Amino acid sequence: MSTNSASPEAIATYLHNIRERVGQIVVGQDVVVERTIIALLTSGHLLLEGMPGLAKTLLVNTISKALHLDFSRVQFTIDLLPSDILGTEILDSKTGEFRTHRGPIFTNLLLTDEINRAAPKVQGALLEAMQERKVTLGSETFSLPTPFLVIATQNPIEQSGTFELPEAQLDRFMLCHRLDYPTIEEEEEILRRNMNLGVEKKGDGAVARTEFDLVTDDAVGTPQDLIDAMEATHNIHVSEVLLKHVVDIVERTRKHPELELGCSPRAGISLLKASRARALIHGRNYAIPEDLFALAEDVCLHRIRLSYEALAEGRTAKQVLQEILDASIS
Amino acid sequence: MNRLILLFIFLTFKAHCSDPTVQSSSPLGLPTTITDLYIPGAKVEPIPQKNREGSLVIRLLEIKPAADGFxxxxxxxxxxxxxxxxxxYLHYTNGDALSAFDSQIEITTRHPLDSLPPPEALKPNDPDRLGGYRLxxxxxxxxxxxxxxxxxxxxxxxxxxxxxxxxEPTLHEKLNRLVxxxxxxxxxxxxxxxxxRLIIGHWKQxxxxxQNLSPAKALIQLRTHPDASPLILKLEQWLxxxxxELTHKDILPLLEPYRANSKSQIEKP
Structure with a gap:
């Protein structure tokens, strides 16, 4: 185990401050904030499934500002081209030479809205860059900034005119979290805060303020704090018994008769990494089964595929995974 | 060909004119219909063919009565x-021949007569075995x-x-063995x-x-439950x-209630 320069208390405070800062802007969505931090600490990528208007963009924007990270957002559409994301070489008419124009992927936090609306070649280009963390433009290869995190969103209901991500590409996402609507209390708080936003005067005019105006540029920590937290995540102890738990869950998904496709080894790796990060966020220096079970759905559900017979019987992947997890403790 | 058609028209015309001398033509092998052929006297019929040597095959299509004949x-x-x-090839129904009736038909062919191949002689085969079905x-x-x-x-x-x-061994049987x-x-x-996992499952049940919560949510509650948390938290530390700081000897007293021979005993840890 390598030594970590920052104390565990300092890291815990740093992570707590991030969540607190986000909580000042975004009401509820604690789990999404936690999952985003997990993805950030483990260099994974996050896929968010949820309806529009659940403050996904605001959340990512707030986190990026709180962490002093660059942030870009791309709305995926059918006519989007790989070069619109990755960048391209442009002929400079003044010099007569090609000039590299870097796309929005050259950032720390990239929010790709409605990833399933883009054509497969665009999805492929993005997912390849996510995996390799490099982009080749012309004959030159560029490394993406560090940290690099893609947070993709997709609408689970409206599927017409979309290109569903295949399992191999879904596997690139470390976590896939399904967003729920806020609770009644949270909804009331959202409305209450929104009512108090007021109007911002600009020059001779004025504009109604939005939640985005509340996002300030002052970060809760330094880039070094994030590096320390990432190192601390790596140093979280994982016992042999916890490894057995991970293997047991992964193995059960592969042997379940209603699943055509079980979890890949990458799923096991992701589950372990995410458990470490969750343990750190919860102030422990070792991962426990609670971390595994809390993250199992987000890590495993998008990686499994139901068999035809199970689909015909109206079963859902969530039901089957729940049965697998229940069976593992009985 | 034109001549043949003209000849056919002429012969048909002659037949209609009730001339007993009838002349007609027909291509080899193809049927030709002769209508209203007047034959005086009693009814006639084709002579039954008893061998394959006849040059004509005649079918009687219709008989219409006429003056002094049909x-x-x-x-x-x-x-x-x-x-x-x-x-x-015709005779009266009483078997008398049509000696006074002169009618000719010319069977034509496009091939020279001597170039036609002789018809293949039929060689009727005897059926192999007939009868014996009942046997x-x-x-x-x-x-x-x-x-x-x-x-x-x-x-x-x-x-x-x-x-x-x-x-399948029950949860409690498994627990008993492991403890x-x-x-x-x-x-x-x-x-x-x-x-x-079984300890978690036991408490969840x-x-x-x-019982209806997911393992994740159940575990979060178990870690703060007054009865379950002592063992759950110590197991976490041990494992x-x-x-x-804990060894299996520290855990054993907590596990002891789970080593029971019956479910009822286990249910009172």
């Missing part, structure tokens, strides 16, 4: 080229009956019914992992408000902490 519609097939007397049915019936009796008398004995499947092993201090990592 008009006939005939269909004629010419089998040999040349001119043939129709009267040679065959009898033999087959006997064979079927013998086979049926063999199946009845010497049928394969069915394998013995499979033993009833060994019932017993733990007390001896020989619990491998796999069994330790299973022990921990035991507490009614946790997962990097330098556990």
């Amino acid at each position: 008009r006939y519609d005939l269909e004629v097939y010419g089998l040999d080229p040349g001119t043939h007397q129709l009267s040679a 065959l049915i009898l033999i087959l019936s006997i064979l079927w009956l013998l086979g049926f009796l063999i199946i009845l008398l010497y049928r394969k004995k069915l394998p013995p019914p499979p033993a009833p499947p060994t019932p 017993s092993s733990a007390s001896k201090g020989d619990l491998p990592d796999n069994d330790r992992a299973q022990l921990e 035991k507490l009614p408000n946790l 997962h902490a990097p330098n556990p």
